[in-house]
Amino acid sequence: MAHAVVAGAGIGGLTAALALARNGWQVTVLEQAASIEPVGAGLAVAPNALRALDVIGLGDEVRKLSAIQGEAGLRRPSGRWLSRTTAEDAAARYGDSTVLLTRSALVGILAARLPEDALRLGTRAESADPGTGLVTLTIPTGGTETIRADLVVAADGIRSRTRAALFPGHPEPVYTGVTSWRAIVPCPGAVGASETWGAGLVFGVMPLAGGQVYCYATAPVAAGLRAESEKDELIRLFGRWHDPIPALLAAADPDAVLRHDIYALDTPLPAFHSGRIALLGDAAHPMTPNLGQGACQAIEDAVVLARHVSPGSPTQITGGLAAYSRERLARTTPIVRRSRLIGRISGWRDPLAVALRDGAMRAAGLLGPAVAVRQFDSVFRWPA
Ligand SMILES: Cc1cc2nc3c(=O)[nH]c(=O)nc-3n(C[C@H](O)[C@H](O)[C@H](O)COP(=O)(O)OP(=O)(O)OC[C@H]3O[C@@H](n4cnc5c(N)ncnc54)[C@H](O)[C@@H]3O)c2cc1C
DSSP states (O other), X not given: OOEEEEEOOSHHHHHHHHHHHHTTOEEEEEESSSOOOOOSOEEEEOXXXXXXXXXXXXXXXXXXXXXXXXXXXXXXXXXXXXXXXXHHHHHHHHSSOOEEEEXXXXXXXXXXXXXXXXXXXXXXXXXXXTTTOEEEEEOTTSOEEEEEOSEEEEOOOTTOHHHHHHSTTSOOOEEEEEEEEEEEEEOXXXXXXXXXXXXXXXXXXXXXXXTEEEEEEEEEOOTTOOOSOHHHHHHHHHTTSSTTHHHHHHHSOXXXXXXXXEEEOOSOOSOSEETTEEEOGGGTOOOOGGGSOHHHHHXXXXXHHHHHOOSSOHHHHHHHHHHHHHHHHHHHHHHHHHHHHHHHHHTOOOHHHHHHHHHHHHHHHTXXXXXXXXXXXXXXXXXX
């Protein structure tokens, strides 16, 4: 049986392993961490990714465990709405609205479907040879091992060592100038989804199933800065913004507030493959979170990859990988750029620029929710 080795058991790697296994591949998933429990944060899964999950039979399970975004929109720190859409508008246009769930719920669904014994935890892929498919691993005891793969899927994240080895000299992801916070907060009452833009600051609220709310925030600061208490830092920055933000921050567990600086790959790779190796997800196209598409694109990558490579001859596999590369570069490059642009605009601090930006968004918002939804056509309508 043809053997695919997947390096990385994030959302991208797990989805790729499932999609390949469904198409007749024997899969081995290598994960350097001792467990696959993801960070305690939420995730927006957009209609395009739900359709990709449908291809591997998991769309409905994800829909069932999710909260529907309901009414969502963009606000100012005062609470004034700049634009609004509803789940119904999105569903009418795309067949689904964006759904919200915890990362651990999604990873749990994916991991539960892996073939028995496919996952090797505490095992790091050290190198992979694009010509022979030989993968060298460090195993939990600290020793090394070599395994042969017909196909290697590098889903090893934003700091991908496979990307660096395949494309030496290619620019690394750059710091975008923005740091992010994330927290899941208990919230017994109903709250709607919103993202609020101030002068350089962003705060997002996403209702989850089970009386929880996922909050995220961004601010422009130097890389690597950390506060003594990230919860206090959030209260300092956002504690006077509109309801329910102050109450959500007050309810946050200080130990559960995550902080990460945002990096993105501004120069697209020349290809997402080399020989028998495919790059996928953040390893291929790390992007800012502003469009909520990083994991969604990783999921799309996975099902497209499985469609292009059948467990046949080496020529079929390398030919399939070239087709995968072409299709996914064309799809993801504009999304990476758009996400970065939104990040830049939401980071504006100059009061005049912010007033002009908000005025333009308010004017666009007056055209109604159906028009607001349409701006996502090129992202959510997939396959085109
Ligand atoms: C603040 C924030 C909010 C976001 N919100 C959203 C959102 O709402 N919706 C959305 O779609 N996206 C969102 N994203 C983006 C999303 O989190 C990522 O794009 C996605 O998780 C990438 O998945 P991945 O599987 O490619 O990589 P990762 O999740 O990074 O997984 C890589 C895995 O590979 C393992 N690994 C690394 N190197 C090796 C090795 N050599 N050997 C073995 N294992 C290895 C790592 O331990 C890790 O488990 C957000 C990102 C941020 C920062």
